[in-house]
Amino acid sequence: MTTPENKTRPAHMAQSSKPLSYAAPSQDVERADRRWSGPRIALSVMAVALALLLGAVALFAHSLNSSISLEEDDRSAVEVLERPKEDKKNAATYALIVGTDSRDDDFGGRSDVLILARIDADSCTVSLVSIPRDTMVNYSSGVQKINAIYAYQGARGIVECVSEFAGVPISHFVRVNFTGLVELVDRLGGVEVDVPETVTAGEFTIYEGPQTLSGSEALAYARERYTASGGDFGRSQAQRLIVAALAEKVLATPPQELPAVVSDLASCVSTDYSVPDLVGLGLKMQGGELTVYSAAVPSYTFWQDDVSYVGTMYEEWQAMMRRMDAGLDPADTAAAAPEPQASDEKLGAATNAASPRDYQELAAEGMTTDDVAGV
Numbered sequence: 001m002t003t004p005e006n007k008t009r010p011a012h013m014a015q016s017s018k019p020l021s022y023a024a025p026s027q028d029v030e031r032a033d034r035r036w037s038g039p040r041i042a043l044s045v046m047a048v049a050l051a052l053l054l055g056a057v058a059l060f061a062h063s064l065n066s067s068i069s070l071e072e073d074d075r076s077a078v079e080v081l082e083r084p085k086e087d088k089k090n091a092a093t094y095a096l097i098v099g100t101d102s103r104d105d106d107f108g109g110r111s112d113v114l115i116l117a118r119i120d121a122d123s124c125t126v127s128l129v130s131i132p133r134d135t136m137v138n139y140s141s142g143v144q145k146i147n148a149i150y151a152y153q154g155a156r157g158i159v160e161c162v163s164e165f166a167g168v169p170i171s172h173f174v175r176v177n178f179t180g181l182v183e184l185v186d187r188l189g190g191v192e193v194d195v196p197e198t199v200t201a202g203e204f205t206i207y208e209g210p211q212t213l214s215g216s217e218a219l220a221y222a223r224e225r226y227t228a229s230g231g232d233f234g235r236s237q238a239q240r241l242i243v244a245a246l247a248e249k250v251l252a253t254p255p256q257e258l259p260a261v262v263s264d265l266a267s268c269v270s271t272d273y274s275v276p277d278l279v280g281l282g283l284k285m286q287g288g289e290l291t292v293y294s295a296a297v298p299s300y301t302f303w304q305d306d307v308s309y310v311g312t313m314y315e316e317w318q319a320m321m322r323r324m325d326a327g328l329d330p331a332d333t334a335a336a337a338p339e340p341q342a343s344d345e346k347l348g349a350a351t352n353a354a355s356p357r358d359y360q361e362l363a364a365e366g367m368t369t370d371d372v373a374g375v
Contacts, residue, residue, distance in 0.1 A: 069272075074154070113130075123327060314353070
Protein backbone atom coordinates (compact mmCIF):
# COMPACT_ATOMS: atom_id res chain seq x y z
CA MET A 1 0.00 0.00 0.00
CA THR A 2 1.35 3.31 -0.93
CA THR A 3 1.43 5.87 1.87
CA PRO A 4 0.75 9.58 1.26
CA GLU A 5 4.41 10.33 1.81
CA ASN A 6 5.35 7.96 -0.99
CA LYS A 7 3.00 9.43 -3.60
CA THR A 8 4.75 10.79 -6.66
CA ARG A 9 4.48 14.65 -7.01
CA PRO A 10 3.57 16.11 -10.37
CA ALA A 11 6.57 17.34 -12.30
CA HIS A 12 5.62 21.01 -12.00
CA MET A 13 5.41 20.73 -8.20
CA ALA A 14 8.68 18.85 -7.72
CA GLN A 15 10.94 20.37 -5.05
CA SER A 16 14.52 21.14 -5.90
CA SER A 17 17.27 20.02 -3.62
CA LYS A 18 19.26 23.23 -4.43
CA PRO A 19 18.75 26.41 -2.34
CA LEU A 20 16.82 29.34 -3.89
CA SER A 21 19.03 32.00 -5.51
CA TYR A 22 18.68 35.24 -7.68
CA ALA A 23 20.49 35.77 -10.90
CA ALA A 24 22.91 38.71 -10.92
CA PRO A 25 21.89 41.62 -13.21
CA SER A 26 23.42 41.49 -16.61
CA GLN A 27 25.84 44.17 -17.83
CA ASP A 28 23.09 45.57 -20.12
CA VAL A 29 20.83 46.22 -17.14
CA GLU A 30 23.68 47.93 -15.23
CA ARG A 31 24.38 50.17 -18.20
CA ALA A 32 20.64 51.06 -18.45
CA ASP A 33 20.57 52.01 -14.75
CA ARG A 34 23.56 54.24 -15.24
CA ARG A 35 21.92 55.86 -18.27
CA TRP A 36 18.77 56.69 -16.24
CA SER A 37 20.49 57.87 -13.08
CA GLY A 38 21.78 61.04 -14.75
CA PRO A 39 18.36 62.20 -16.05
CA ARG A 40 16.75 61.37 -12.70
CA ILE A 41 19.25 63.58 -10.87
CA ALA A 42 18.82 66.37 -13.44
CA LEU A 43 15.04 66.21 -13.12
CA SER A 44 15.31 66.38 -9.35
CA VAL A 45 17.57 69.42 -9.56
CA MET A 46 15.19 71.06 -12.03
CA ALA A 47 12.21 70.36 -9.76
CA VAL A 48 13.99 71.94 -6.79
CA ALA A 49 15.06 74.93 -8.90
CA LEU A 50 11.50 75.37 -10.20
CA ALA A 51 10.11 75.19 -6.68
CA LEU A 52 12.62 77.81 -5.53
CA LEU A 53 11.78 80.01 -8.54
CA LEU A 54 8.04 79.76 -7.90
CA GLY A 55 8.63 80.54 -4.26
CA ALA A 56 10.72 83.59 -5.19
CA VAL A 57 8.03 84.77 -7.62
CA ALA A 58 5.37 84.33 -4.94
CA LEU A 59 7.45 86.27 -2.44
CA PHE A 60 8.12 88.98 -5.03
CA ALA A 61 4.41 89.27 -5.86
CA HIS A 62 3.53 89.36 -2.17
CA SER A 63 6.17 92.04 -1.60
CA LEU A 64 4.81 94.11 -4.50
CA ASN A 65 1.25 93.74 -3.27
CA SER A 66 2.34 94.89 0.16
CA SER A 67 4.28 97.88 -1.16
CA ILE A 68 1.56 99.07 -3.54
CA SER A 69 -1.40 98.41 -1.24
CA LEU A 70 -3.28 101.32 0.32
CA GLU A 71 -1.71 103.01 3.28
CA GLU A 72 -3.52 102.70 6.59
CA ASP A 73 -5.07 106.17 6.31
CA ASP A 74 -6.54 105.31 2.90
CA ARG A 75 -7.95 101.85 3.62
CA SER A 76 -11.32 103.33 4.56
CA ALA A 77 -11.89 103.88 0.82
CA VAL A 78 -12.36 100.13 0.37
CA GLU A 79 -15.51 100.30 2.51
CA VAL A 80 -17.36 102.39 -0.10
CA LEU A 81 -15.79 101.25 -3.37
CA GLU A 82 -18.41 99.59 -5.58
CA ARG A 83 -17.07 96.55 -7.43
CA PRO A 84 -18.65 95.61 -10.75
CA LYS A 85 -21.27 92.87 -10.53
CA GLU A 86 -20.40 89.42 -11.85
CA ASP A 87 -22.26 89.96 -15.12
CA LYS A 88 -20.50 93.30 -15.69
CA LYS A 89 -16.91 92.35 -14.89
CA ASN A 90 -15.77 93.37 -18.39
CA ALA A 91 -17.62 96.69 -18.33
CA ALA A 92 -15.89 100.03 -17.98
CA THR A 93 -15.08 101.05 -14.40
CA TYR A 94 -14.37 104.33 -12.63
CA ALA A 95 -11.30 105.03 -10.54
CA LEU A 96 -10.57 108.07 -8.39
CA ILE A 97 -7.01 109.37 -8.62
CA VAL A 98 -5.96 111.52 -5.68
CA GLY A 99 -2.62 113.26 -6.04
CA THR A 100 -0.61 114.94 -3.33
CA ASP A 101 2.44 117.13 -3.48
CA SER A 102 4.44 117.02 -0.26
CA ARG A 103 6.20 120.26 -1.19
CA ASP A 104 3.04 122.33 -0.76
CA ASP A 105 2.89 122.96 2.99
CA ASP A 106 -0.17 125.18 2.55
CA PHE A 107 -2.16 122.14 1.50
CA GLY A 108 -0.82 119.64 4.03
CA GLY A 109 -2.75 116.43 3.54
CA ARG A 110 -5.24 117.94 1.12
CA SER A 111 -5.66 116.43 -2.33
CA ASP A 112 -3.86 118.75 -4.73
CA VAL A 113 -4.91 116.60 -7.69
CA LEU A 114 -8.36 115.07 -8.12
CA ILE A 115 -9.03 113.11 -11.32
CA LEU A 116 -11.99 110.89 -12.11
CA ALA A 117 -10.89 108.19 -14.57
CA ARG A 118 -13.12 105.95 -16.66
CA ILE A 119 -11.23 102.84 -17.78
CA ASP A 120 -12.57 100.68 -20.59
CA ALA A 121 -10.11 97.86 -21.25
CA ASP A 122 -12.20 96.32 -24.03
CA SER A 123 -12.05 99.46 -26.18
CA CYS A 124 -8.62 100.46 -24.83
CA THR A 125 -10.00 103.86 -23.83
CA VAL A 126 -9.26 105.98 -20.77
CA SER A 127 -11.09 109.21 -19.96
CA LEU A 128 -9.58 111.64 -17.44
CA VAL A 129 -11.66 114.46 -15.97
CA SER A 130 -10.12 116.87 -13.45
CA ILE A 131 -12.23 118.14 -10.57
CA PRO A 132 -10.90 121.56 -9.52
CA ARG A 133 -9.54 121.40 -5.97
CA ASP A 134 -11.43 124.56 -4.90
CA THR A 135 -14.81 123.24 -6.07
CA MET A 136 -17.46 124.38 -3.58
CA VAL A 137 -19.36 121.43 -2.09
CA ASN A 138 -21.57 120.50 0.83
CA TYR A 139 -20.34 117.74 3.07
CA SER A 140 -21.06 116.53 6.61
CA SER A 141 -19.27 119.48 8.20
CA GLY A 142 -20.89 122.06 5.91
CA VAL A 143 -19.70 124.08 2.93
CA GLN A 144 -16.06 123.58 2.03
CA LYS A 145 -13.60 123.18 -0.84
CA ILE A 146 -13.56 119.65 -2.19
CA ASN A 147 -9.83 119.15 -1.59
CA ALA A 148 -10.37 119.66 2.15
CA ILE A 149 -12.53 116.55 2.38
CA TYR A 150 -9.58 114.22 1.91
CA ALA A 151 -7.71 115.94 4.75
CA TYR A 152 -10.61 115.92 7.20
CA GLN A 153 -12.78 112.96 6.12
CA GLY A 154 -10.16 110.66 4.64
CA ALA A 155 -10.24 108.45 1.57
CA ARG A 156 -13.74 107.21 2.32
CA GLY A 157 -15.04 110.78 2.45
CA ILE A 158 -13.50 111.85 -0.85
CA VAL A 159 -14.74 108.70 -2.65
CA GLU A 160 -18.28 109.26 -1.38
CA CYS A 161 -18.19 112.95 -2.31
CA VAL A 162 -16.88 112.47 -5.87
CA SER A 163 -19.23 109.55 -6.48
CA GLU A 164 -22.22 111.74 -5.61
CA PHE A 165 -20.83 114.71 -7.53
CA ALA A 166 -20.34 112.67 -10.71
CA GLY A 167 -23.30 110.33 -10.26
CA VAL A 168 -21.29 107.15 -10.89
CA PRO A 169 -20.02 104.27 -8.74
CA ILE A 170 -16.28 104.35 -8.04
CA SER A 171 -14.62 100.94 -8.14
CA HIS A 172 -10.97 101.78 -7.45
CA PHE A 173 -8.91 104.30 -5.50
CA VAL A 174 -5.41 105.41 -6.48
CA ARG A 175 -3.19 107.76 -4.51
CA VAL A 176 -0.21 109.29 -6.30
CA ASN A 177 2.66 111.17 -4.72
CA PHE A 178 3.72 113.48 -7.54
CA THR A 179 7.13 114.15 -6.02
CA GLY A 180 7.80 110.41 -6.26
CA LEU A 181 7.12 110.41 -10.00
CA VAL A 182 10.50 111.95 -10.82
CA GLU A 183 12.47 108.72 -10.52
CA LEU A 184 9.76 106.65 -12.20
CA VAL A 185 9.60 108.96 -15.24
CA ASP A 186 13.39 108.90 -15.54
CA ARG A 187 13.44 105.08 -15.35
CA LEU A 188 10.92 104.97 -18.18
CA GLY A 189 13.15 107.22 -20.27
CA GLY A 190 10.95 110.32 -19.92
CA VAL A 191 7.38 110.92 -21.05
CA GLU A 192 6.18 112.33 -24.36
CA VAL A 193 3.88 115.34 -23.92
CA ASP A 194 2.40 117.73 -26.47
CA VAL A 195 2.59 120.94 -24.40
CA PRO A 196 -0.15 123.42 -25.43
CA GLU A 197 1.79 126.59 -24.48
CA THR A 198 5.20 127.71 -23.29
CA VAL A 199 5.41 128.05 -19.49
CA THR A 200 8.13 128.85 -17.02
CA ALA A 201 8.04 126.10 -14.40
CA GLY A 202 10.56 126.62 -11.64
CA GLU A 203 14.04 126.42 -13.14
CA PHE A 204 12.69 125.04 -16.42
CA THR A 205 11.15 126.61 -19.48
CA ILE A 206 8.73 124.10 -20.97
CA TYR A 207 8.22 125.05 -24.60
CA GLU A 208 5.07 124.60 -26.63
CA GLY A 209 4.87 121.49 -28.79
CA PRO A 210 5.61 117.74 -28.63
CA GLN A 211 8.63 116.83 -26.51
CA THR A 212 10.05 114.34 -24.04
CA LEU A 213 10.04 115.56 -20.45
CA SER A 214 12.40 114.25 -17.80
CA GLY A 215 11.13 113.42 -14.34
CA SER A 216 12.10 116.82 -12.93
CA GLU A 217 10.61 118.68 -15.89
CA ALA A 218 7.36 116.67 -15.70
CA LEU A 219 7.01 117.44 -11.99
CA ALA A 220 7.72 121.15 -12.47
CA TYR A 221 5.20 121.29 -15.31
CA ALA A 222 2.54 119.49 -13.25
CA ARG A 223 3.04 122.05 -10.43
CA GLU A 224 2.99 125.26 -12.45
CA ARG A 225 -0.07 127.50 -12.20
CA TYR A 226 1.28 131.07 -12.27
CA THR A 227 2.54 131.22 -15.87
CA ALA A 228 -0.05 128.76 -17.26
CA SER A 229 -3.22 130.10 -18.89
CA GLY A 230 -6.18 129.56 -16.63
CA GLY A 231 -4.11 129.34 -13.43
CA ASP A 232 -5.21 126.25 -11.49
CA PHE A 233 -7.29 125.12 -14.46
CA GLY A 234 -4.13 125.17 -16.59
CA ARG A 235 -2.22 123.24 -13.94
CA SER A 236 -4.96 120.57 -13.89
CA GLN A 237 -4.58 120.22 -17.63
CA ALA A 238 -0.82 119.69 -17.23
CA GLN A 239 -1.44 117.03 -14.59
CA ARG A 240 -3.79 115.12 -16.90
CA LEU A 241 -1.24 115.31 -19.70
CA ILE A 242 1.43 113.81 -17.42
CA VAL A 243 -0.90 111.03 -16.21
CA ALA A 244 -1.91 110.20 -19.80
CA ALA A 245 1.73 110.20 -20.94
CA LEU A 246 2.65 107.84 -18.11
CA ALA A 247 -0.19 105.47 -19.02
CA GLU A 248 0.95 105.40 -22.65
CA LYS A 249 4.55 104.77 -21.59
CA VAL A 250 3.62 101.93 -19.25
CA LEU A 251 1.42 100.25 -21.87
CA ALA A 252 4.28 100.45 -24.36
CA THR A 253 6.43 98.41 -21.96
CA PRO A 254 7.20 94.84 -23.11
CA PRO A 255 5.03 92.33 -21.20
CA GLN A 256 8.00 90.68 -19.51
CA GLU A 257 8.99 94.04 -18.03
CA LEU A 258 5.56 94.98 -16.64
CA PRO A 259 6.16 93.50 -13.16
CA ALA A 260 9.31 95.62 -12.83
CA VAL A 261 7.37 98.73 -13.88
CA VAL A 262 4.70 97.93 -11.30
CA SER A 263 7.51 97.63 -8.76
CA ASP A 264 8.67 101.13 -9.73
CA LEU A 265 5.11 102.42 -9.46
CA ALA A 266 5.00 101.16 -5.88
CA SER A 267 7.42 103.92 -4.89
CA CYS A 268 4.88 106.64 -5.63
CA VAL A 269 1.49 104.92 -5.96
CA SER A 270 -0.76 103.15 -3.48
CA THR A 271 -4.02 101.54 -4.57
CA ASP A 272 -6.59 98.84 -3.92
CA TYR A 273 -5.62 97.30 -7.28
CA SER A 274 -3.53 94.16 -6.77
CA VAL A 275 -0.36 93.54 -8.77
CA PRO A 276 -2.03 90.76 -10.84
CA ASP A 277 -4.93 93.16 -11.52
CA LEU A 278 -2.60 95.88 -12.77
CA VAL A 279 -0.48 93.53 -14.88
CA GLY A 280 -3.59 91.87 -16.31
CA LEU A 281 -5.14 95.24 -17.13
CA GLY A 282 -1.93 96.36 -18.80
CA LEU A 283 -1.63 93.19 -20.87
CA LYS A 284 -5.27 93.42 -21.97
CA MET A 285 -4.94 97.03 -23.06
CA GLN A 286 -1.65 96.39 -24.85
CA GLY A 287 -3.63 94.54 -27.51
CA GLY A 288 -5.17 97.73 -28.89
CA GLU A 289 -4.34 101.35 -29.62
CA LEU A 290 -4.74 103.43 -26.47
CA THR A 291 -7.12 106.39 -26.63
CA VAL A 292 -6.94 108.91 -23.80
CA TYR A 293 -9.59 111.63 -23.47
CA SER A 294 -8.91 114.64 -21.26
CA ALA A 295 -11.25 117.25 -19.82
CA ALA A 296 -12.10 119.24 -16.70
CA VAL A 297 -15.39 119.79 -14.92
CA PRO A 298 -16.83 122.95 -16.58
CA SER A 299 -16.14 125.49 -13.86
CA TYR A 300 -15.51 129.15 -13.00
CA THR A 301 -13.86 131.08 -10.17
CA PHE A 302 -15.76 133.34 -7.78
CA TRP A 303 -15.56 134.83 -4.29
CA GLN A 304 -17.93 134.33 -1.39
CA ASP A 305 -17.42 135.67 2.14
CA ASP A 306 -13.87 136.70 1.20
CA VAL A 307 -13.00 133.13 0.22
CA SER A 308 -12.15 132.09 -3.33
CA TYR A 309 -14.08 129.12 -4.67
CA VAL A 310 -14.65 127.27 -7.91
CA GLY A 311 -18.27 126.96 -8.99
CA THR A 312 -19.75 124.20 -11.11
CA MET A 313 -21.50 124.85 -14.42
CA TYR A 314 -24.27 122.35 -13.77
CA GLU A 315 -25.80 121.96 -17.23
CA GLU A 316 -22.41 121.63 -18.91
CA TRP A 317 -21.16 119.19 -16.26
CA GLN A 318 -24.17 116.90 -16.61
CA ALA A 319 -23.80 116.84 -20.40
CA MET A 320 -20.08 116.04 -20.01
CA MET A 321 -20.70 113.15 -17.61
CA ARG A 322 -23.30 111.66 -19.95
CA ARG A 323 -20.76 111.70 -22.80
CA MET A 324 -18.05 110.28 -20.57
CA ASP A 325 -20.22 107.44 -19.30
CA ALA A 326 -21.10 106.53 -22.90
CA GLY A 327 -17.40 106.25 -23.78
CA LEU A 328 -17.38 109.42 -25.89
CA ASP A 329 -14.87 112.25 -25.65
CA PRO A 330 -16.13 114.19 -22.60
CA ALA A 331 -14.76 117.45 -24.01
CA ASP A 332 -16.56 117.09 -27.36
CA THR A 333 -19.62 119.29 -26.87
CA ALA A 334 -20.86 118.40 -30.38
CA ALA A 335 -21.21 114.72 -29.48
CA ALA A 336 -24.68 113.60 -28.41
CA ALA A 337 -24.88 111.03 -25.63
CA PRO A 338 -26.95 107.95 -26.55
CA GLU A 339 -29.56 106.26 -24.42
CA PRO A 340 -29.55 105.32 -21.59
CA GLN A 341 -27.01 108.02 -20.62
CA ALA A 342 -28.98 110.85 -22.25
CA SER A 343 -31.91 110.33 -19.89
CA ASP A 344 -29.93 109.43 -16.76
CA GLU A 345 -30.61 112.29 -14.36
CA LYS A 346 -28.06 110.99 -11.85
CA LEU A 347 -25.07 111.39 -14.16
CA GLY A 348 -23.32 114.68 -13.37
CA ALA A 349 -26.18 115.85 -11.14
CA ALA A 350 -23.70 117.27 -8.60
CA THR A 351 -26.36 117.20 -5.89
CA ASN A 352 -23.71 117.93 -3.26
CA ALA A 353 -22.27 121.00 -5.02
CA ALA A 354 -22.79 124.21 -3.03
CA SER A 355 -22.13 126.89 -5.64
CA PRO A 356 -25.06 128.94 -7.03
CA ARG A 357 -27.42 127.14 -9.38
CA ASP A 358 -27.88 130.37 -11.31
CA TYR A 359 -24.27 130.75 -12.40
CA GLN A 360 -24.25 132.37 -15.85
CA GLU A 361 -23.38 135.90 -14.66
CA LEU A 362 -20.75 134.66 -12.20
CA ALA A 363 -19.13 132.54 -14.90
CA ALA A 364 -19.04 135.54 -17.25
CA GLU A 365 -17.15 137.57 -14.63
CA GLY A 366 -14.65 134.98 -13.44
CA MET A 367 -11.98 132.77 -14.97
CA THR A 368 -13.33 129.57 -16.49
CA THR A 369 -12.02 126.22 -17.65
CA ASP A 370 -12.38 127.54 -21.21
CA ASP A 371 -9.52 129.98 -20.52
CA VAL A 372 -6.97 127.14 -20.58
CA ALA A 373 -4.58 127.06 -23.57
CA GLY A 374 -5.67 124.69 -26.31
CA VAL A 375 -9.31 124.44 -25.19
